[in-house]
Each structure stands twice: as C-alpha cells, then as structure tokens.
Amino acid sequence: MEKYKIGIIGYGGFGKFLDHWWSKLDNIEVIAVADSGQHYHKIKNYRVYHDWKELIEDQKIDIVSIVTPPSLHAEMACAAMLAGKHVLLEKPVAICREDARRILEVQKQTGKRITVNHMIRYNPIIRELMQIGESGSLGQLHHAVVNNYAQDESLAENHWFWDEQISGGIMVEHGVHFFDIINALGRQHYQKVNGASQSRNDKQRDRVSALVAYDKGLTASYYHAFSGPGFFERTTISLVYDLARVEIEGWMPMKGKLEALTESKNAEAFKRIPGWKETKKEFIAKAGDDSRPEGWGEGSESASEENRVVAGGIAYKADQIIHGTFEITQSKGEVYGKCVQEILLDLILNIEDQNHKLAVTIEDAVEALEIALLASDKSV
Numbered sequence: 001m002e003k004y005k006i007g008i009i010g011y012g013g014f015g016k017f018l019d020h021w022w023s024k025l026d027n028i029e030v031i032a033v034a035d036s037g038q039h040y041h042k043i044k045n046y047r048v049y050h051d052w053k054e055l056i057e058d059q060k061i062d063i064v065s066i067v068t069p070p071s072l073h074a075e076m077a078c079a080a081m082l083a084g085k086h087v088l089l090e091k092p093v094a095i096c097r098e099d100a101r102r103i104l105e106v107q108k109q110t111g112k113r114i115t116v117n118h119m120i121r122y123n124p125i126i127r128e129l130m131q132i133g134e135s136g137s138l139g140q141l142h143h144a145v146v147n148n149y150a151q152d153e154s155l156a157e158n159h160w161f162w163d164e165q166i167s168g169g170i171m172v173e174h175g176v177h178f179f180d181i182i183n184a185l186g187r188q189h190y191q192k193v194n195g196a197s198q199s200r201n202d203k204q205r206d207r208v209s210a211l212v213a214y215d216k217g218l219t220a221s222y223y224h225a226f227s228g229p230g231f232f233e234r235t236t237i238s239l240v241y242d243l244a245r246v247e248i249e250g251w252m253p254m255k256g257k258l259e260a261l262t263e264s265k266n267a268e269a270f271k272r273i274p275g276w277k278e279t280k281k282e283f284i285a286k287a288g289d290d291s292r293p294e295g296w297g298e299g300s301e302s303a304s305e306e307n308r309v310v311a312g313g314i315a316y317k318a319d320q321i322i323h324g325t326f327e328i329t330q331s332k333g334e335v336y337g338k339c340v341q342e343i344l345l346d347l348i349l350n351i352e353d354q355n356h357k358l359a360v361t362i363e364d365a366v367e368a369l370e371i372a373l374l375a376s377d378k379s380v
C-alpha cells in the first residue's frame with residue numbers, strides 16, 4: 001500500500017501527540033520534523049530540519065502538518081501549499097482575517113487540499129448529534145451555552161499562550177473550537193457578536209466571554225476561563241432545540257444526557273449516540289404537562305391535537321418523551337487520539353477524491369475565527 005508521507009512543523013506538546021497517534025495508522029508515515037526551538041538532532045528515524053522552509057521543499061513529503069504557535073500558521077500554510085503540499089493546519093487557522101484570506105486565496109490558486117484541526121467535530125457524540133440535528137427531528141437549535149473552566153497550572157506566565165500577538169488571545173487560540181462545534185450543530189451563520197473579558201494583570205487576559213446571535217434564531221453564549229486549579233476543570237455545553245434538551249460534559253465531550261419529544265421512528269437514532277441508555281419513556285398523551293397550573297383555561301386547539309407538539313410557533317409530530325444518558329467508554333486520551341487520526345484520514349480521502357466533503361473545511365475554520373475576532377473586539 002502506498003503510504004502518505006507526513007512532515008510535522010512544530011514538535012512541541014501537540015506535535016508529539018499527533019505523531020504518537022498517526023504512527024499507529026497503516027497508510028501514514030511520519031518521515032520528517034522541523035522545529036526551530038528544540039534543536040533536536042535525532043527523532044526516531046525521521047529527517048530533522050531546523051528550518052521549516054527546508055521541510056516544505058522535501059520532495060518525499062505529501063502532507064505538511066503545521067503545529068506551531070498560531071501567529072506562524074498563515075505564512076507556513078501558504079508556503080507549504082505553494083511548495084505543492086497538502087496541509088493539515090492546527091487551529092486557529094490564523095490570528096487575523098487578512099492572514100485567513102491569504103490562506104483561502106492560496107488554496108484556490110494551488111488547488112492543494114487543506115483542513116484545520118477542529119478535531120472535536122470527529123468526536124462520536126458531536127458527530128451523532130450533528131447527524132440527528134441535520135435530520136430535523138430535534139427541530140431548530142435556539143440556545144447554546146458553553147461554559148469552559150480550564151486550568152492554568154501548566155501555563156506559565158511567559159508561555160506564548162498569554163501573548164496575544166502570538167496566540168491571538170483565548171477566543172482565537174481556544175474559543176474557536178467551541179464556535180466551530182456550535183456552528184456545526186446549529187448549521188447557522190453568525191450575525192452579531194459581543195464580547196467581554198477580564199484580565200488578572202496587564203499581560204494575562206484570562207477570562208473571556210461572547211454572546212453570538214445567528215441567522216436562524218440561535219443565540220449562544222460562551223465563557224472560557226484559564227484561571228483555576230485542575231481540580232475544577234470542567235466544561236459543559238447545553239443545547240436547547242425546539243424538541244430536545246441536551247447537556248454535554250467535557251471539553252472533549254465524553255458524556256451527557258438528552259430529553260426529547262419525539263416519535264418512535266426518530267428515537268431509533270438516539271441509539272447511535274455512544275453509550276446511549278434510555279432512562280425513561282412516557283407517552284405524551286399520558287404524561288402530565290404542568291406548565292399550566294390546575295384550573296387554567298383551554299390552550300390552543302392545535303397544541304392539544306394528538307401526536308402534535310407546537311414549539312416556537314412550529315407544529316411538530318411527537319407522541320413520546322424520551323429521557324436518556326450517553327457516555328463514551330474509552331479514555332479521553334483515546335477519544336482525542338482517534339479524532340486526530342480521523343481528521344488526517346478525512347484529508348486523505350479529500351486528496352484522493354475532491355468530491356469527498358471534508359468534515360472541517362477551510363471556510364468553517366475561517367468562520368470560527370471571525371466570531372473569535374469579533375468577540376475580542378477586533379474587526380474582520
């Protein structure tokens with residue numbers, strides 16, 4: 001089998017993680033690494049470059065993986081495509097709109113394939129929820145709340161993460177993951193973005209929030225704090241659809257619960273969510289709806305029709321209420337590793353057949369960046 005040859009630029013924390021997981025794939029071979037800072041002399045049997053420009057000229061390499069701090073992404077991605085390479089670029093796609101636009105232009109000019117590592121789209125919980133949402137059986141997504149309390153114990157004060165000229169700031173460096181998932185789940189485009197932030201000192205803006213209004217009725221709020229001990233690290237994502245409520249836990253989603261008004265034929269799809277356990281099922285006709293207290297006058301006739309539920313002015317068919325939980329049984333590391341394998345395999349499918357639709361297009365990544373920039377009071 002012809003193996004795709006990968007060269008990794010940036011062999012720090014995440015570059016090593018990618019190498020670890022990609023080395024387990026049959027049709028992939030990491031053959032080269034470039035890192036300016038670490039002065040590696042030998043890494044496995046790889047070709048080691050100290051200048052990334054030499055790596056992108058290496059004729060043996062098919063795909064360049066760019067895993068350097070964000071401010072370097074655009075220059076490296078454009079140069080790699082112009083040198084004839086396909087690119088798997090780390091998020092964020094860039095730290096400003098002009099750089100992102102340049103990547104889009106070079107991609108069109110060269111026709112090289114590129115994706116951006118918004119790997120949470122490959123998480124099996126998110127993937128199934130995207131598909132169920134797309135089927136229309138949950139109705140419209142109206143409200144999303146992302147609360148992300150991350151630890152900062154491993155982020156020293158002089159880490160590039162805190163330097164917004166390098167990272168773009170928390171919204172750009174990190175928030176893009178969550179803007180991207182909500183974009184994917186809601187299948188809507190942002191219209192208006194407001195942001196607010198707090199800083200612990202004049203160098204570390206460590207708590208950021210955004211309120212985003214989308215074009216088909218979704219409003220989403222986001223909060224990211226890198227200001228607590230690891231013990232309190234916690235991420236929750238709440239999704240409010242016309243016909244369902246979903247609570248997801250984990251920045252890498254690992255478990256959660258769902259309740260939905262549905263018909264039995266649509267409820268079958270819930271079984272595809274990893275570790276799905278139905279905990280309760282009631283028929284709407286028999287279940288009490290206590291949203292109106294005893295003695296209240298008649299409601300609208302349409303709402304009380306059999307197998308009919310009205311939400312947001314839309315009449316849906318539903319005859320039962322299903323409650324359930326879901327949970328991935330693998331470790332977080334395994335799920336993460338599988339996600340980064342899948343995005344690389346997806347890119348390869350797109351290299352082999354341009355009609356294969358990438359789960360994360362460059363346009364998706366640019367849209368997440370635009371929201372992040374607006375939330376950081378920067379123009380797009």
Ligand SMILES: NC(=O)c1ccc[n+]([C@@H]2O[C@H](COP(=O)([O-])OP(=O)(O)OC[C@H]3O[C@@H](n4cnc5c(N)ncnc54)[C@H](O)[C@@H]3O)[C@@H](O)[C@H]2O)c1
Nearest residue numbers: 010011012013014015035036037038067068070090091117
């Ligand atoms: N998709 C994800 O889930 C995910 C997770 C973590 C990090 N990331 C992204 O990966 C990127 C790197 O993050 P990290 O945590 O590995 O950072 P890091 O600081 O651990 O590693 C970055 C590496 O890039 C090298 N580097 C810097 N400038 C270079 C240059 N000019 N040429 C070659 N190498 C250079 C550094 O020496 C370092 O080894 C960032 O964009 C980050 O947002 C993505």
